[in-house]
Amino acid sequence: MKQKIIIDTDPGQDDAVAILLALASPEELDVLAIVCVAGNVPLAQNSTNARKIVELSGRLDIPIYAGCVRPMRRSLVTAEHVHGKTGLDGPTLPEPKIELRQQHGVDFLIATLRAAEPRTITLCTLGPLTNVAMALVTAPEIASRVRAIVMMGGAYFEVGNITPSAEFNVYVDPEAADVVLRSGIPITMVPLDASHGVLSTRARLDRIGALGNRCGKAVVKLLNFSERFDLAKYGSKGAPLHDPCVIAYLLQPDLFEGRQINVTVETHSELTMGMTVADYWQITDRPRNVHYLRSADADRFFDLLTRRLARLP
Numbered sequence: 001m002k003q004k005i006i007i008d009t010d011p012g013q014d015d016a017v018a019i020l021l022a023l024a025s026p027e028e029l030d031v032l033a034i035v036c037v038a039g040n041v042p043l044a045q046n047s048t049n050a051r052k053i054v055e056l057s058g059r060l061d062i063p064i065y066a067g068c069v070r071p072m073r074r075s076l077v078t079a080e081h082v083h084g085k086t087g088l089d090g091p092t093l094p095e096p097k098i099e100l101r102q103q104h105g106v107d108f109l110i111a112t113l114r115a116a117e118p119r120t121i122t123l124c125t126l127g128p129l130t131n132v133a134m135a136l137v138t139a140p141e142i143a144s145r146v147r148a149i150v151m152m153g154g155a156y157f158e159v160g161n162i163t164p165s166a167e168f169n170v171y172v173d174p175e176a177a178d179v180v181l182r183s184g185i186p187i188t189m190v191p192l193d194a195s196h197g198v199l200s201t202r203a204r205l206d207r208i209g210a211l212g213n214r215c216g217k218a219v220v221k222l223l224n225f226s227e228r229f230d231l232a233k234y235g236s237k238g239a240p241l242h243d244p245c246v247i248a249y250l251l252q253p254d255l256f257e258g259r260q261i262n263v264t265v266e267t268h269s270e271l272t273m274g275m276t277v278a279d280y281w282q283i284t285d286r287p288r289n290v291h292y293l294r295s296a297d298a299d300r301f302f303d304l305l306t307r308r309l310a311r312l313p
């Protein structure tokens, strides 16, 4: 059966690839909307980016909403040092013609979930969790309508990428992550522990470039840009492709291995703010609120991504 999904995102090169993967998979995924959130770059810029990516894909029917301009309690932290000034540096994509919907992204989430049958919509979060948490705080009854949240965020064994102990998406809005982790909604977490195994090596990017279509070429330019930061930082043979793991998990869950554990987020200590404390060895009796993905089969992941991108213009 087709899964109904809403993509909540702050594009971002890897967010862009995730969106393209979802839009290239209409047999399995019914993308109800894309909702933008402040994260990699401020909201106005990443809402433009989302519109550019949707136009690139040719799926002009996908509604795009703008959500929260800043985290629940904190000032926004952005990541231009990774993603470039626009958040989508790399290819030159035309100024988008499709317009943002007028409704606020959080109001859209609430209205859509209120109208849905119980446990029918999956939320795919590729950025800070502000929009989802604000929707849950405003209308707690919508939790019962959500089938699952599949979120890119957090880290434990790989520790942090924006501070020594915190992953970017959780760090930007730890209070929002806390609301989501305590919501009782089934959560699958794609932490750095899984995404750091999914590297866009030269050979893998060459296969995508060889598709010859405009989306494949754009993906190579996007990832050529964003990988520079990670290559210098980690000295690896490619950059981690974080956000597309969320969509790949929906399409082919057997690409990933994980276990059901408790994850709690630090919201007090300045030193470890936004750290996701994963009880991977089940040392406590805290509730097992998260299906925590620890590893991924990168070769099969890139096979899937490449085959799906080949379907796009």
Ligand code: BDR
Pocket: 012, 013, 014, 015, 040, 079, 082, 126, 127, 152, 161, 167, 168, 169, 242, 243
């Ligand atoms: C996450 O942070 C962002 O920069 C990426 O788009 C991804 O969602 C990885 O920590």
Ligand code: CA
Pocket: 009, 010, 011, 012, 014, 015, 040, 126, 127, 243
């Ligand atoms: Ca992202």
